Amino acid sequence: MSTSLTTTHLLALLRRNAASPAVALRLFLHLTSASAPPAPRSTSFVSRLLADHPSSHALLPSLLRHLLSFPDPSLHLLALLSSLPRLPLVFSLSAFRSLRALPSAPPPPTPVYNRLLLAALQNSRFDLIESLYKDLLLSGATPDVFTRNLLLQALCAAGRMELARMVFDAMPAKNEFSFGILARGYCHVGRSTDALGVLDAMPRMNLVVCNTVVAGFCREGLVDEAQRLVERMRDQGLAPNVVTFNSRISALCKAGRVLDAYRIFNDMQENWERGLPRPDQVTFDVMLSGFCDAGMVDEARVLVDIMRCGGFLRQVESYNRWLSGLVRNGMVGEAQELLREMSHEGVQPNRYTYNIIVDGLCKEGKAFDVRKAEDFVKSGVMTPDVVTYTSLLHAYCSKGNTTAANRILDEMSRKGCALNSFTYNVLLQSLWKAGRITEAEQLLERMSEKGHSLDTASCNIIIDGLCRNNKLDMAMDIVDGMWNEGSLALGRLGNSFLTLTSDSSSNKRCLPDRITYSTVMRALCKEGMFDEAKKKLLEMIGKDISPDSVIYNTFIHGYCTHGKIYMAVKVLRDMDKKGCKPSTRTYNLLIWGFQQRHKSDEILKLMNEMKENGICPNVMTYNSLIKSFCEQGMVNKALPLLDEMLQNEIVPNVTSFDLLIKAFCKTTDFSAAQRLFDASLSTCGQKEVLYSLMCTQLSTYGRWMEAKNILETAIELRVSIQRFPYKRIIDGLCKVDEVDHAHRLLKLLMVKGYSFDPVAFMPVIDALSERGKKQDIDMLSEKMMEMAGRDDDLAAPSGEFKPRSQEHGQDKYVEGHWRALLHRDDSAHTILKITKRVKTGWGQRGNVYTHKQQQNDDIYILENTG
Template sequence: MSSSPSAANLLALLRRNAASPAVALRLFLHLSSAASPAPPRSTSFLARLLAAQPAADALLPRLLRHVLSFPDPSPHLLAFLSCSGTLPLCLALPAFRSLRALASDRPPPTPVYNRLILAALRESRLDLVEALYKDLLVAGAEPDVFTRNLLLQALCDAGRMELAQRVFDAMPIRNEFSFGILARGYCRAGRSIDSLKVLDGMPSLNLVVCNTVVAGFCKEGRVEEAEMLVERMRAQGLAPNVVTFNARISALCKAGQVMEAYRIFKDMQEDWQHGLPRPDQVTFDVMLSGFCVAGFIDEARVLVDIMRCGGFLRRVESYNRWLSGLVRNGKVGEAQELLREMAHEGIQPNIYTHNIIVSGLCKEHKAFDVRRVEDFIRSGVMTPDVVTYTSLLHAYCSKGNIAAANRILDEMALKGCAPNSFTYNVLLQSLWRSGRTTEAEQLLERMSEKGYNLDTTSCNIIIDGLCKNSRLDVAMGIVDGMWKEGSAALGRLGNSFLSVVSDSSSSQRCLPDRITYSILISALCKEGRFDEAKKKLLEMIVRDISPDSVIYDTFIHGYCKHGKTSLAIKVLRDMEKKGCNPSTSTYNLLIQGFEKQHKSDEIIKLISEMKEKGISPNVMTYNSLIKSFCERGLVKRAMPLLDEMLQNELVPNITSFGLLIKAFCKITDFPSAQMVFDAALRTCGQKGVLYCLMCTELSTYGRWIEAKNILEIALEMRVSIQSFPYKQIISGLCEIGEVDHAHNILKLLIAKGHMFDPAAFMPVIEALGDRGKKQDVDMLSEKMMQMADRNDGRGTVSGKTTPGSRKHEHDRNGESDWRTLLHRDDSARTILRITKRVQTGWGQRGNVYEHKQQRSDEFYVIENTG
């Protein structure tokens, strides 16, 4: 190496110009050459300096090309790779390949491999991790414990737990990180019970590893195992800390056991004198998210008030959790009010805060108002980013408005906001699922032009679309081809796909994953092709892709759907043998299968088995058992299940009560049905669907007076009557001689402004006519004719009048009963007779319009007086 002054002073010059990396690079290029190469330390310093700059992609390649011109670039390449922990792989890999080519007989040091493997892990290049590890062994370098830990992590991240276990067993030296990586891998794979074996092999328990396993148990619903591990920690002198409790609370919330999580939270608040850790900021945030996700919005409000008083509502992250909860539960207006509170408290919203509001506006009432969303985006309170636009694009796609979604892409380009792969995949999924393959291919070409390569997610979208469009065999062929060709296998769909992927250097790493096989297995099971589905399951295992509970649940659902419950039970047992723990969803699928076969005893056995294994039944589980009992006429056995649900901190829903109401009405035990109905109102609230259900059941069994009472309450509450059997009730009352009650219902319908079927007037008009109440008949006849005219000019929505709508009721639901009457011979004469009365008046005493001026009956006011 030359000892010229320029070379000797180069490092000092670079350090003085560290604030201007581009200037430092020019100095390096000017003062070093093939004749006078720079010292490797200068190369290392400059590489680290450039790697930290946003313009590294442009500057680092120049440095790499320059050092390759040196007579012996190997030490400089090693210096260059010394910062590969911060270099992008697209720059580190060419330097590594050059080094391997120049010094094929001398392997790079193990730390270089470690840095590259770590960079590959950061970019989720799990295939590259294995390739680098194999190259290390071939080159004759010696992997250290850090190298093996990185390989272990890559295998765990890929879900290849059997191979990870073999690597772990073969490690000559292990440290605490080795045990922690494997334990976390088992927990992520839903196999926390296997992580206990990892703990057993540790020289001494580690708090971090134990916390990981505790969280894994809680996530899988294994609360008892989690408690036992906590006791084991205490017995070995390892005191559970707030992280332990936070892990338990978080995992329980994610598993849907929010009340169990809240019990632990309360213990931390109240029993801290007995050695329990006090809740910290994370505890409050996790508990708040748990309440919000579970829909316990009132409990969340109370917790937010406690957080305000205790000083735990001072971070934008905590506000974001509460905002997200309000939006998730349909309270977008309240979320916008919270934004103003944040401003008052001096909490600066971030882009995530505003994106929560945008997402809520897009999903509000399942039919977003685009003007509200776009006004909010353009109001100046936020600078939209790719997430903002993607939320809006997703909303358009969910409504099938592809033209508007494309407009959003164009607007993003104008604003300089580059779409990411997720943005394109959202639009691709919408196009492909709806069968608009030509537009999907055009989008793929657009992605290629923008430099976006197809990834596994893109391929899965296309495979899913093929399955949903009855092209399952084509999809299976593509998956087979992906193992050899990567995304290039999509070329089988046509030249447009081939042009997108043929030049993709990364197509080889676009390999099938667990989701790919889930899509195929689900499609095969739906078609009853179980033998082929089992072959795909075996193929997964051979490829070191561990099946998860979703895949096993798919088999169970398929077998139950085809009445093969015995085979579904075998899948459950096989699932347990493979170390994949069944969930509440797994058992619910089995229970629903037995429910269709009316096997209540089998359902009871499965629920008992769930409880023995620590798997909590949910409302759906109990509803299946209630339905099975009710269908067999064993309603007395079904009734106590409501109390059992409440004892297990489960709130029965409308379906739970509805099943019992129908069952009691079927055996004509109407007092018991009324009792269940009253309990449903207390539990579920004054829901219109409950009133409709009770009214319909009473009408079905001819209990017209009781049905009339329910209908009148519903009318006073101003709920929709579209699904109510009001016409049957009016007709039934007239048949049993209760014409006055039927007449009162008509009055109430009119007074509350409901636009209903004019045919409902007919039974009352005929019954009043038979009684000689000509004046009432006259008024009702006029109302009937006016309502018939209104039905021709207005639509009805949910039983309420909607002025300005030109869509007729019969356009949606076929011809109304009024029009049906017009086509019936036995009714045509009656209608003509009534029409004639309206025109001429009764006994030539004047027409009905004169009578209207003489009467002042408030029930007959046309306008809504309700």
């Protein structure tokens, strides 16, 4: 039988068993041998068959061993490597090294290197890309444009822009992808001006690269530069498309400039006759996420209504964005209502939808909500996955409930839901951050048993935990060791770490990155160890990891915290020299430092500098200046800043109004404070915190009637009064002989169904007692006894209310609990009279005391103490 016929028959047999790769491999191993090797295309076919079925990847090593038994396996190894990048990277590297180890084998061709480089890039193995590229050059193969583009992409992804530029400049031939890769790399590290230079060097403008640079400018707050580039595109006949506008809107939203983004969005809606593209699904979705991320829920709600009318709220992805926004802004109940709406509208929720709800319930802040989340998962509406369980595990670990966390882990094992590295890292971070080192080590042992090894993210979590637990020396020692030992550097922390770092192939992946150095430098700066922090910065640069604005901000914040404000200014100047553009946060940190030292003139200088450099101030910038003016008693200078903010399309927040209202109340200009309060409601919405703020300020300065009016409005709006000084107001009204108003306020609270501290009754009862109002006293006494007999954790209509608040403990009738009055001499006489009246069934109301004693035996204390 001829070789070609044998090959034909073999391929026919393999194709016939293609549905069962294991059977196909057995046939291949049985029908081929060192004495009768197959044609390379048969090897290529069976390797692709195994590569396309992940469940068959475990069979690949036996195929490799069989191929290496042939007299000349080089052609077969090349055929095997042609299956990249579908093969697992670890196996591909093993096959490649076997090929390179053959003494007589020719060097692999460039396409094989390209496939390996692409697989390494997809796995973020930047260190491997560099070594492969060097091996390619040593082998005598010639890199092509695609090869160099892969190297360029890897360097940009690692933030090594100087080296990337050198590679780009040395390329003998470039295509549009080369320019696009470098421009995107510059934009990624906040150097959009350099990206514009790359665009200028292109033989002709490219729409994709233009959109990349436009988005980069917007992310950095360089709106004017972005607009100029868009106009330049038009001038050169390159019409900006909807992707251009979506890039601008997305970048502006990510930079916190949501109002600027909305202006562009609005132009697309209203000025399309001027040639602007109409908003598409992506535009609406990006704008919705922008509103939600900025906490502008009312604006997002209006946009959702527009999307409903325009048919843009029909995809599950759009609903998920709105659900996520509601959850992030603490509106889990409304999110659950929206989930029901989806079913009504025929939009099928996906797993991500349900995970949003689970994550929201887990992050509500109460153990009860975590249990609700678990009940939701078990209700059968969803099939939990690793993301679902990760949310539950993180919630239980953050609350210290390791018993529940272990129960979830066991449930995952029972249901065959394997934990991934991300889940383990979430758990590790929760435990390590809480200082639960022993439990963290137990988790590491469990990781080892399941075959998981540590990665750079795991190492960063452990280094951060060491820094938080004042073990800086150990953290820095581990960072030094990671360069040579990888994750083995963690072995010095104990055997539980050493067992996770036994695989030498994975150790090299655990190299320090920008986050590693940022973590250590933040801890050093926090401790005032700036010389050591500078050494780490130089080491980082020496390792070709370029610092970004976050690193410089770490130094600025550290210097400001330790009162070295002018050293912080020097860091800002160094950023300009190093080509790292400062961000709004950079300036905000410096402004905060000057605000701490009441240097309002310096703040104004920095704000002017921001505007000159095209960096837009945000609400935090203005709040720092407002606070500085208010603390210096210059409230009249602070007030105009609100108008300036609005002119710059920056919406003042609650903090802005909080600072000004308190400042005007301090100067006893209550009419101005009232006007600001009214403006705050229009700007920020009817927020509980605003009513509480105004009410507290008025009561602090004895403006009892005005405080009472604000409180009554809040009660009518059904907001929680947990943070309101309602007891102080009632007591204050009684002191100024406004007992009727205090009495009406109590009645309103009861009518609206609020649960509140029974001690609030006492000032009114005392005042009415002096007036001889027996019937009113009887009614209030009965209500007080009834309320005191209830459970302390009753909920008000607007949310949970805790009557044991100590916020106003300095007032006569304000202690943590109403029963504390039993120990006060000034109230003993009144309490004794109330007890006796209630016991004898005052006013034909029956023996309330006897009835209440059956419900709550604590009332018996009242009689004995009296």
